[in-house]
Amino acid sequence: MDLAELIKTVRASGAAHPLDAVDIGSSPEPGACAAGCGLPCTMRINGVRLHMKCFFDQLAGTKPVATAQPRTVKREGEQPATPAPQSTQSQQPAKPAPRVSEGVPAKAGALNVRTQAPQSDGGSQGDNKRALGDEGACSSGSTPEAKRGGGHRKTPRGTGPMRPAGALDRNGLWLPGAAAAEPVPTPIDIAAAYQLGLKYQLRQLWIHPSLHEQLDIPAKRDLTLAPTDGLEHEFTASESMVCDPGGLAAWVNVKAITGADRRVAVVFPAYETRCDWRRARDGQSLLAAILMLGAELGENYYLSPNETGKALVRRTASSDPAVLGEADMPEPAGDLVHPHLWARHLLDEEDDDSAWVHRYDLNGAQPSVFGAIYVATAPYGHVPDATFEPKVHKNSAGYWLVNIPREGHGLDPRLPDLLKPLRQIDERGKSEGEPAWFCTDSVVLLAERGVPFTIHDAYIADSSVRILRKTNDHYRAARTALLAARDSDVPGGALAYGVLKSVFTSRIGDFAHEGAKIYRPDIRDAIIARAAANQYRRLRTIASGKDSDPNDRGTGRFPLAVYEDAVYYVSPDPDPVSAAPAGLPLGTELGQYSHEASLQLSVVREHTGTRNFHRSYTRALRGAMKGGR
Numbered sequence: 001m002d003l004a005e006l007i008k009t010v011r012a013s014g015a016a017h018p019l020d021a022v023d024i025g026s027s028p029e030p031g032a033c034a035a036g037c038g039l040p041c042t043m044r045i046n047g048v049r050l051h052m053k054c055f056f057d058q059l060a061g062t063k064p065v066a067t068a069q070p071r072t073v074k075r076e077g078e079q080p081a082t083p084a085p086q087s088t089q090s091q092q093p094a095k096p097a098p099r100v101s102e103g104v105p106a107k108a109g110a111l112n113v114r115t116q117a118p119q120s121d122g123g124s125q126g127d128n129k130r131a132l133g134d135e136g137a138c139s140s141g142s143t144p145e146a147k148r149g150g151g152h153r154k155t156p157r158g159t160g161p162m163r164p165a166g167a168l169d170r171n172g173l174w175l176p177g178a179a180a181a182e183p184v185p186t187p188i189d190i191a192a193a194y195q196l197g198l199k200y201q202l203r204q205l206w207i208h209p210s211l212h213e214q215l216d217i218p219a220k221r222d223l224t225l226a227p228t229d230g231l232e233h234e235f236t237a238s239e240s241m242v243c244d245p246g247g248l249a250a251w252v253n254v255k256a257i258t259g260a261d262r263r264v265a266v267v268f269p270a271y272e273t274r275c276d277w278r279r280a281r282d283g284q285s286l287l288a289a290i291l292m293l294g295a296e297l298g299e300n301y302y303l304s305p306n307e308t309g310k311a312l313v314r315r316t317a318s319s320d321p322a323v324l325g326e327a328d329m330p331e332p333a334g335d336l337v338h339p340h341l342w343a344r345h346l347l348d349e350e351d352d353d354s355a356w357v358h359r360y361d362l363n364g365a366q367p368s369v370f371g372a373i374y375v376a377t378a379p380y381g382h383v384p385d386a387t388f389e390p391k392v393h394k395n396s397a398g399y400w401l402v403n404i405p406r407e408g409h410g411l412d413p414r415l416p417d418l419l420k421p422l423r424q425i426d427e428r429g430k431s432e433g434e435p436a437w438f439c440t441d442s443v444v445l446l447a448e449r450g451v452p453f454t455i456h457d458a459y460i461a462d463s464s465v466r467i468l469r470k471t472n473d474h475y476r477a478a479r480t481a482l483l484a485a486r487d488s489d490v491p492g493g494a495l496a497y498g499v500l501k502s503v504f505t506s507r508i509g510d511f512a513h514e515g516a517k518i519y520r521p522d523i524r525d526a527i528i529a530r531a532a533a534n535q536y537r538r539l540r541t542i543a544s545g546k547d548s549d550p551n552d553r554g555t556g557r558f559p560l561a562v563y564e565d566a567v568y569y570v571s572p573d574p575d576p577v578s579a580a581p582a583g584l585p586l587g588t589e590l591g592q593y594s595h596e597a598s599l600q601l602s603v604v605r606e607h608t609g610t611r612n613f614h615r616s617y618t619r620a621l622r623g624a625m626k627g628g629r
Contacts, residue, residue: 003034006048007058018059019473022046026480030490038177039288039295042484043477052298052477162201164300165290168193169208169283175200176291181283186214190266191238194254197264203300206290208283209270217248219270227251227272227304250274251303265303275305275502280495288492292485293499296478305499309507310518316470324467324518330380330459332399332437334512334521337421338528343561343568344414345609346601350560350570353602357560358569358576359617360584360593364479365565366531367504368590371472373397373526374440376461380522386458390447393440397464397526400443401457403435409451414558415540416532418446439529445536468523475504476590483588531565539567542583557581563614567593570601597621 001009006022013021022045030040035054045055167174172181173196182200187193197205212219217235225231230247244253250272255263269277269286280286294300299312317324376397388400404419406426411418421436435456438446446453482500485493508528512521539559545552561568571579576595577586585592599620607616 001047003048003050003058006046006050009046010059017470018056019470024473024477026477026484028484028488030485030488033295037295039291040485040490041295041481042488043296043481051295051481052474053295053300056298162203164202164294165204165206165287166197166200166202167206167208167283167287167290168196169210169286170214171283173200174283174287176287186211189234189238190236190243190252190254191241193266194241194256194264197254197266198261202264204265204267204290206267206269206277206283206286208280208286209278210282212270217268221248221271225271227274272304274506276495276498279498280492285492285495288490289495289499290492292482292490292492293478293496296481296496297500297503298474298478301499304506305502306506306510309503310510312474312503313468313471313507313518316474317467324520328379329519329521330382330399332401332459333525334514336399336437336439336525336529337424338525339416339418339420339532340528340564341562341611341614342416342420343607343609343611343613344558346560346570346605347414347558350601352572353600353605355570355572355601356574356576356579356598357601357604357617358571358579358598359596360567360569360576360580360586361596362535362565362567362591362593363588364475364501364504364590365535366508366527367475367501368472369527369530369534370475370504371466371469373466373468373523373530374461374464375467375520375523375526376463377465377467378461378463380459380461383458383460386455386460388443388447388453388455388458390444393460394444395464396440397461397522398440399459399522399525400438400440400455401435402438402443402446402453402455403433404446404451404453406433411449411451412540412544412558415543416536416559416562418442418449418451418536439525441526441529441533445533448537475500479590487588535562535565535567538583542581555581555583560608561613561617566596566614568613568617574598599624 010018010021015021025044025047026042027044027049028042030042031049033039033041033054034048034050035058037051037054039051041049041051043049043051045052050058163176165176168184168187169181173184174181184196185192187196193205193207196202207215209219215235217233218231221231227250228245230236230243230245230249230252232247236243236247236252240257242255242257248268248271250268252266252268253263254266255261267277269280272278277286277289280289290301297308297312299308299315301308302311314324374395374397380398386400402422404422406419406422409419417423421438422434425434425436435454443453478500479497482493482497486497487493508524510516511518511524511527513519539562541554543554543556543558545554557569559567560570567584569579569581569584573579576598580586580593580595586595588594597617599617603620603624604613604617607613610616
C-alpha cells in the first residue's frame with residue numbers, strides 16, 4: 001500500500017475517527033516519511049512510513065499526496081530532482097540593504113542590529129547582516145513611506161509557505177529542511193526578532209540559550225519566577241511591539257502595536273523549566289526536536305507542555321469536545337487520597353546488609369491508561385443508597401463513599417495498602433472508622449480481592465465514554481516513534497522524547513487545576529486510580545500467581561516499597577536485570593519497567609517501612625553519585 005492508497009482507503013472507510021480505520025506500528029530504524037516532509041520517521045500507518053501529523057495533513061488535503069511521478073514543485077525540506085542553481089542566502093550572499101546612516105539619529109521606532117554580528121563556523125557573515133529595521137518595522141508615521149492612503153504600510157512578508165518554527169543560535173537561523181544555518185543579523189531587541197520571524201514566514205522563533213550573551217539578556221532568571229512570568233528587560237521594551245507577557249519569559253507572543261501583521265511567538269527555552277528544551281545542544285538539534293515532536297504527535301508544540309497536551313486532547317476526544325469543558329463536579333472530585341506512597345518493613349529472608357535494593361520504573365504508567373478510563377459525558381447523579389455491582393458499574397465514572405473493616409479485610413500486608421484513604425481518615429478524622437471516597441476503578445479492585453466493604457454514598461455519571469482513546473493512540477504512536485529515534489541517535493530524538501513525557505504528565509496534573517480551561521479533576525482521579533489498580537494487580541500476580549491458574553503460585557517476591565509508578569525490590573543479586581522477579585517485564589515499551597537505580601540495603605535500612613523511604617533512597621542515591629560510587 002502506498003500513501004495515496006492509504007488516504008483513499010481511510011476516507012472511504014466511514015470510520016468515526018481516522019485512527020479507527022488503520023493499524024499503527026513502527027520500524028526499528030528511521031526512514032523517509034512518505035509525505036516528503038523531510039523529517040526522519042519510524043511510525044508506520046497500515047505499513048506506510050508516515051508521521052501522525054503528516055497523516056492528518058494528508059487527510060485534510062493541506063498537503064499534496066505524493067505519487068510515483070516526480071513532482072515539479074519542490075517541497076520544503078526536499079532536494080530538487082535535478083541539480084539546479086540555488087539562490088538561498090547561505091550560498092549566494094544577498095546585497096546588503098542600506099543601514100541607518102552613521103552619525104544620523106535613527107527615527108523613532110526604527111530597528112537596527114548589533115555592531116558585532118555573530119560569527120558562524122565558516123567565518124564572519126560580514127555585510128550580510130543588514131538592519132532588520134530597514135525593512136519597514138517602524139512605528140506608524142516614522143518614515144515617509146509609513147502612510148499610504150492614510151493607512152499603515154504593512155511590513156513586507158517573506159514568500160513561500162508558513163514554517164512552524166525556526167531556531168536561532170550563534171551560527172544563524174536554522175530553518176526546516178535546511179542543511180545549514182541561514183546567515184542572519186542578530187536581533188537587537190524583540191521588534192527585530194519579530195521582523196526576523198515575519199521575513200522567514202515563521203510561526204515561532206526559538207532563541208537558543210547559546211545566543212543570550214550576544215543578545216545581552218540573562219542566561220537564567222530568578223527561580224521564583226514562573227516560566228510564564230515576564231522579567232522586565234530592555235530587550236522587550238519596544239514602543240512598536242505588544243508582548244504577551246511583557247518582558248522576558250519562556251514564551252512571548254509578539255505583535256506590532258498597529259495590528260498590521262500577524263503574531264510571532266518568540267521563544268526562550270533557557271527560561272522553560274517545565275520541560276527540557278533548554279538542554280538542546282544547538283539550534284539545529286533544537287529545531288529538529290520541535291519538528292519531530294509535532295510530526296509524531298500530530299500536534300505542534302505551543303506555549304507549554306500543558307497547552308500542547310490540552311490542544312491534543314480537544315482535537316482527539318472521540319466525543320463532543322464540549323464535554324471536556326468545565327462541568328459541575330461532585331463533592332469528592334479532586335479531593336481523593338491516592339495510595340501513591342507505600343513502604344513496608346523488611347522480611348526475615350531480606351534482612352541482609354549485603355543485599356541490594358533495586359528501583360524499577362513503570363513506563364508511561366498514567367498516560368498509558370488514557371484510553372481505558374471512562375469519562376463522564378453527562379452530569380453525575382447523586383445516589384445516596386447505591387449498591388456497587390462490578391459488572392454494572394465498572395464502566396461508569398463514579399465516586400463511592402466506602403468503609404472497610406480495619407482488621408480482617410483479607411489483604412496481604414506485603415503488598416501496597418489499599419486502605420490508605422481510610423487510614424488517613426483515621427489519622428486526621430474526628431473519630432476512627434469513618435468511610436472515605438474512592439473512584440470506581442479502586443472499588444472494582446476491592447471487589448476483585450473479596451474485601452468486605454459497605455457503600456454509604458455515591459455519585460455516578462449518567463453517561464460515561466472512553467473519550468480519550470484516540471488521545472491514547474496518539475501518545476502510544478508518538479512514544480514508539482520518538483523512542484526509536486532516541487535509541488537510533490536521530491538528532492533531536494532524545495529531546496523530543498523527553499518533552500513528550502512532560503506534555504502528558506503536565507496534562508494529567510492540569511485536569512485538577514482550578515481555573516484551567518479543561519477543569520476536570522474527575523479525569524485525573526480516574527487516571528491515577530486506574531494506574532494504581534493496574535500496578536497492584538501486576539505486583540500481586542508476580543508475588544502470588546494468577547487467580548485464573550491454580551497451579552501458578554507466583555515467585556513469592558513482594559515489593560519493598562512503591563512510589564507512584566516506581567517499585568522497589570530487595571535482592572542479594574547486584575545485577576538489576578537478573579535480580580528482577582519473574583513476571584516483571586524489563587524494557588522500554590509501555591507496560592514494561594526500566595531499571596532506574598540500585599543501592600545496597602545498608603544505605604537505606606533505617607528508612608524501610610517509613611513514609612520517607614523514597615525520599616531517603618533518592619537522597620542517598622544522589623550522594624553516591626556525587627561521591628563517584
